Amino acid sequence: xxxxxxxxxxKILQEKDISPSPWFPLYLHKVEMPNGKIIDDYYxxxxxxxxxxxxxxxxxxxxxxRQYKHGVEEVILELPAGRIEKNLSPLEAxxxxxxxxxxxxxxxxxxxxxxxxxxxxxxxxxxxxxxxDVEITGEQDLDETEEINVEVYPxxxxxxxxxxxxxxxxxxxxxxxxxxxxxxSRNLDVQISI
Amino acid sequence: xxxxxxxxxxKILQEKDISPSPWFPLYLHKVEMPNGKIIDDYYxxxxxxxxxxxxxxxxxxxxxxRQYKHGVEEVILELPAGRIEKNLSPLEAxxxxxxxxxxxxxxxxxxxxxxxxxxxxxxxxxxxxxxxDVEITGEQDLDETEEINVEVYPxxxxxxxxxxxxxxxxxxxxxxxxxxxxxxSRNLDVQISI
Numbered sequence: 001x002x003x004x005x006x007x008x009x010x011k012i013l014q015e016k017d018i019s020p021s022p023w024f025p026l027y028l029h030k031v032e033m034p035n036g037k038i039i040d041d042y043y044x045x046x047x048x049x050x051x052x053x054x055x056x057x058x059x060x061x062x063x064x065x066r067q068y069k070h071g072v073e074e075v076i077l078e079l080p081a082g083r084i085e086k087n088l089s090p091l092e093a094x095x096x097x098x099x100x101x102x103x104x105x106x107x108x109x110x111x112x113x114x115x116x117x118x119x120x121x122x123x124x125x126x127x128x129x130x131x132x133d134v135e136i137t138g139e140q141d142l143d144e145t146e147e148i149n150v151e152v153y154p155x156x157x158x159x160x161x162x163x164x165x166x167x168x169x170x171x172x173x174x175x176x177x178x179x180x181x182x183x184x185s186r187n188l189d190v191q192i193s194i
Numbered sequence: 195x196x197x198x199x200x201x202x203x204x205k206i207l208q209e210k211d212i213s214p215s216p217w218f219p220l221y222l223h224k225v226e227m228p229n230g231k232i233i234d235d236y237y238x239x240x241x242x243x244x245x246x247x248x249x250x251x252x253x254x255x256x257x258x259x260r261q262y263k264h265g266v267e268e269v270i271l272e273l274p275a276g277r278i279e280k281n282l283s284p285l286e287a288x289x290x291x292x293x294x295x296x297x298x299x300x301x302x303x304x305x306x307x308x309x310x311x312x313x314x315x316x317x318x319x320x321x322x323x324x325x326x327d328v329e330i331t332g333e334q335d336l337d338e339t340e341e342i343n344v345e346v347y348p349x350x351x352x353x354x355x356x357x358x359x360x361x362x363x364x365x366x367x368x369x370x371x372x373x374x375x376x377x378x379s380r381n382l383d384v385q386i387s388i
Contacts, residue, residue: 005341007262007269018214020222024237024315026214031264037338043218044265045239047315068201069313070225071238075201076313113357115364118312119263119270121218121241126364144231147199163307163375170309170320174367177388181357194371 008034018043046123051094052081052171054112054179055104055131060190062158063104063136064167066149077151077161079172080104081126090127098131102150103139106131112178117171128175130182132190158194202228212237240317245288246275246365248306248373249298249325254384256352257298257330258361260343271345271355273366274298275320284321292325296344297333300325306372311365322369324376326384353388 014030029042055063068075082097084090091109098104112128142148153161158176161167180192208224223236249257262269276291278284285303292298306322336342347355352370355361374386 005343007260007341007343009262009267009269010264020212020220021235021237023235024220024239026218026220028214029264033339034341035338039339041215041217042264043215045218066201068203069310070204070223070236071316072310072313072319073203073317074313075203076310113359113362115362115367116263116266116270117364118241118316118318119266119268119363122265122312123267124312125266144229145227145233147201147228149199149201159375162372163379165307168307168309169313170311170364170368173309173371174362174364177367177371178356181353181388185357194375 006034010034010039013038044121044123048083048085049090049124050081050117050126050171051084051090051097051129052079052126052175053094053098053106053109053129053131054079054175055098055102055106055134056155056190057136057152058133060155061152062155062192063102063134064151064153065101066151067147076169077167078169079175081171084127091129094127094129098134100141101146101148103137103141104131104134104150105137106134108132110182112175112182115171115174115178126171126175128178130179132188155190155192158192162194200228204228204233207232238315238317242277242279243284243318244275244311244320244365245278245284245291245323246273246320246369247288247292247300247303247323247325248273248369249292249296249300249328250349250384251330251346252327254349255346256349257296257328258345258347259295260345261341270363271361272363273369275365278321285323288321288323292328294335295340295342297331297335298325298344299329299331301327304376306369306376309365309368309372320365320369322372324373326382349384349386352386356388
């Protein structure tokens with residue numbers, strides 16, 4: 001294509017913390033674009049990063065979670081995931097969230113890479129993991145603001161869950177896609193056919 | 195699985211608009227959970243919904259956009275997309291964004307369904323479209339805060355762009371996955387092998 005520009009980062013001239021609460025970290029930036037234009041009021045949130053896990057059992061089933069999400073006011077189906085607390089590494093957070101949300105124990109987590117969720121207005125990065133041969137203990141450890149149902153599906157159900165729109169979280173779909181590509185490239189026994 | 199609960203919506207007891215600017219619509223909710231617990235301070239943003247398009251040319255190439263995203267302070271590769279202005283339908287917005295961002299003209303857009311992007315703390319829904327046999331005119335129509343490079347790749351490059359981490363926007367990956375499943379189910383000549 002013609003007309004490609006050299007794309008560069010914006011320069012942050014000023015940053016002001018205008019968070020209304022620790023629960024919603026919000027910043028106001030004054031920035032300079034590479035073309036010299038100044039934007040006085042660019043707002044962005046800086047929520048903690050997320051660890052997300054695609055947990056697959058020895059017999060080829062995937063562990064999903066169903067829970068209410070107040071942003072969209074809907075009960076939705078997702079992969080297990082959680083915000084990464086400041087004192088934890090992404091890997092530590094992934095093990096912890098998986099165990100607490102689902103009661104699933106994994107020996108090993110395979111890092112699939114990082115994805116972005118709302119990169120225009122939020123800093124969040126999602127660290128994606130694949131867990132194979134997981135064991136379902138049935139013992140969740142939820143706090144009182146969490147109500148999470150654990151649901152186990154054959155991997156062969158995923159395609160219809162996605163095309164019907166029942167499974168529609170973009171981070172979860174992106175993580176599954178990365179898991180699919182990983183498993184294919186390793187030619188492992190378990191495969192995700194989506 | 196045992197211990198499944200009936201998952202219900204939270205009840206909004208109070209809503210307060212605390213947006214610092216029209217560019218960042220932010221709300222404070224007092225809510226009641228189904229278990230009776232009251233949360234006094236739940237913060238959520240209500241950004242406009244998004245239309246996102248996977249545009250494929252007659253000769254089996256995909257049109258991507260590369261641009262700087264200030265939330266993550268990185269230049270990233272994405273599918274064409276844009277916020278849906280209040281006076282437009284998702285379909286109208288999809289045609290408009292595709293033309294303006296990329297100079298790509300589509301006769302027809304196939305609706306693939308809706309995905310969610312940050313459902314815990316944001317109301318945004320992303321409407322996903324597939325455009326086949328698109329024509330690249332090379333004529334973008336950008337405003338002065340937009341710098342977008344249009345890049346055209348063979349569909350066969352997508353898998354390595356994803357596994358290398360170069361292509362990592364979760365909405366874009368999820369839209370591609372939905373497009374792949376759609377094309378396979380229709381058994382069309384063009385297929386996305388990811």
